Amino acid sequence: MTALVKVRDLRMHFPINSGLLRRQTGAVKAVDGVSFDILEGETLGLVGESGCGKSTCGRAVLRLYDITGGTIEIDGRAIEHLSQSDLRQMRTTMQMVFQDPQASLNPRMTVGAIIGEPLLEHTNLSRAEREEQVQVLMDQVGLNRAFVNRYPHEFSGGQRQRIGIARALALNPKFIVCDEPIAALDVSIQAQVVNLLEELQDRLGLTYLFISHDLSMVRHIADRVAVMYLGKVVELAPRDALYDAPLHPYTEALLSAVPEPDPALAGQKKGRIVLQGDVPSPANPPEGCNFCTRCPRVMDVCRRIDPEFREVAPGHWAACHLHDAEYNANAGQTA
Amino acid sequence: MPDGDTRNVLEVNDLSTVFQTRGGAVHAVNSVSFHVKPGELLGVVGESGSGKSVTMMSLIGLLPSPPAEVRSGEVLLDGEDLLKVSPERLRDVRGGEIGFIFQDPMTSLNPVFNVGFQIMEPIRRHMGLSKAQARERAVELLELVGIPGARARLTDYPHQFSGGMRQRVMIAIALACDPKVLIADEPTTALDVTIQAQILEIVDDLRAKLGMAIVWITHDLGVVAGIADRVMVMYGGQVVEHAPVHPLFNDPRHPYTRALLKTIPSVSGARAKKLQVIEGQPPILGAAPVACPFRDRCPLVFDRCHQQNPLREDVGAGHDVACFHPLAQTGREAVA
Ligand SMILES: Nc1ncnc2c1ncn2[C@@H]1O[C@H](COP(=O)(O)OP(=O)(O)OP(=O)(O)O)[C@@H](O)[C@H]1O
Ligand SMILES: Nc1ncnc2c1ncn2[C@@H]1O[C@H](COP(=O)(O)OP(=O)(O)OP(=O)(O)O)[C@@H](O)[C@H]1O
């Protein structure tokens, strides 16, 4: 299979301005050198702690920002330098479901108008066809057709998120960045939406970048998973390899912290790794490996040299000195 | 939960809220009752649109009226009925005695004020601190919720924060004045497990140290299992089941609760091909309920469910359920 999305060394830095003259005095390195491919028809999960740069990465890939550096190729087309008007044409190919449903829906438009807007802009459907299509989309995401003339504020948080999903699906895009698409939904509707995304993928060959902090859901939906920490991807692997045998200590810690939905088991979970210390600020990342300030298996070298992101096992990438040949033996002892 | 203190700091009886919209009425909350004691944590779970947020917002007058109308009920905060107090008193209660974490941080944070101002403002108003003291408290609070480089971020605006950071700012604001009751509406949805764990720890601490009572709305059953003393399950604007956390997870009685517990995927064990869902659509809530709201999706439905709305009935110690079916009365063994 070919890669639909190719991202190389993507960087997105936000300027920090301070002082009376608001001069730039630094930068928030929200995304700092990220590379990955997403194959056609595949779902790449993107996980990591709050503030590590997942949303920024997703938005940068779709060029919702003018990026600081790197290259992005989508469906064979380099888009890192495209102008906003050229990008507009690309919007039928690539879409986004936003993390903050409220902020991304126009409060003065009815749900029908919101979902139908992309159809109005990018297709020649008649009014009746459009209305029919809107209703089909509402069915697909589990919104009652009877609500078509309601306004966004008249919905619950979870219902609003589904409006955003229906809208993103309207143009049958090839590639969708889903930024926490299910975080606001209850479990049953999460399952409905995830099943829906999977069905659409099977039927239409959709490709997803699925951003989430919910590791159990990502395990369900993703084919491969990338783990981000402080602006960088620290591990990327096929789903089972990542969950069964994580190579990066950060991934290990993340997996061990997932809460158990059963009070009988709660508290019994063995080997829970609680990370010490605060997440460093992306405006001021540490010397060496970004994770060295909190890593339970930190070595001297980690505080000096930023580990290279490399293929440690076939298809399994990690950026960690524990997997360097010279530290491997050492790693065995500390483990 | 500290024993001995058995009074309810918050007690809600028979609360009903209706929206009048152009498209007709929406009966979002129907005769909801619950209570919390100091230091106790009540988890609230339920289908999207089941009225969790509207219930909590009704308590302290956060819904614009019209279209919202609180039709009946009482909301007793230490015995004082908040549905009857003056608007000034209610403003004092909000952000003072009752802290509220909103589901949607972007709409409740003001985009034109920096985050520092938004945290300091209630501290100065409710606690009477000076500007400098309030700033120190704001830094302390942001650090508490794990915002890196807290002091430098006071002058940042909400859009400069990530989704989860905004949520943590909201948490900081809600905790700012050491409230008696904290109402947290999906407070950790945007947070990853590690930061979530950190927040849960803070909350546990506040419960133990300050005796803060907490109402925690979430769809994350793993979180509820870990932190709640009791759990209330909502469906179609009503409380359909309520129990201490252990029986709720191990001996759920309402068919909706049972279905809900089956839908959770896991990080370990076999990976299901397709996730389990509860088939069918939630009710439209166009009128006050006259039949069981879950009837159209219920595997156990029978005649009576179409004719009457079941009331909550005790089925065990502190465990009640609103269901006519005999299996709801008998419990797990009989179901298998
Ligand atoms: N302003 C409004 N006008 C009309 N209907 C409303 C309004 N606000 C909420 N509703 C309706 O009231 C019902 C309850 O909404 P509420 O926000 O309490 O749900 P919820 O349980 O919090 O759901 P979620 O888990 O998705 O946040 C929903 O059916 C919603 O559509
Ligand atoms: N417009 C902006 N200006 C300045 N800094 C920003 C801006 N947008 C994001 N940031 C910063 O970039 C970092 C990464 O933010 P991002 O929203 O990508 O995180 P995230 O991984 O999506 O987190 P979450 O899980 O909480 O949504 C954060 O430190 C955030 O404060």
Ligand SMILES: [Mg+2]
């Ligand atoms: Mg985000």
Ligand SMILES: [Mg+2]
């Ligand atoms: Mg809600």
